[in-house]
Amino acid sequence: MSKNIYVGNLPFRTTEESVRDLFGRYGPVQSVKLISDRETGKPRGFGFVEMDDDAAADEAIRALDGAEFEGRSLKVNEAKPRAPRPPRRPAW
DSSP states (O other), X not given: OOEEEEEESOOTTOOHHHHHHHHHTTSOEEEEEEEEOTTXXXXXXXXXXXXXXXXXXXXXXXXXXXXXXXXXXXXEEEOOOOOXXXXXXXXX
């Protein structure tokens, strides 16, 4: 079972590859997804890293939460499941 990790306070210039390299120091990274604004396409400053090894993921969380990365102090923790959203009403 893989562990999904939230990574916040990322610099806007950060790439998925640089985040993969950072977390790869602690174990194999399955995926990296940086979140961008839907309308502008600009980075939102956070993303998610998925790691297969729970022990490696826990070590990465402990080591990187509060660590400086590209000039910013990261916020790193285990991602919480997304809460269900209420159905959207039509905008008549």
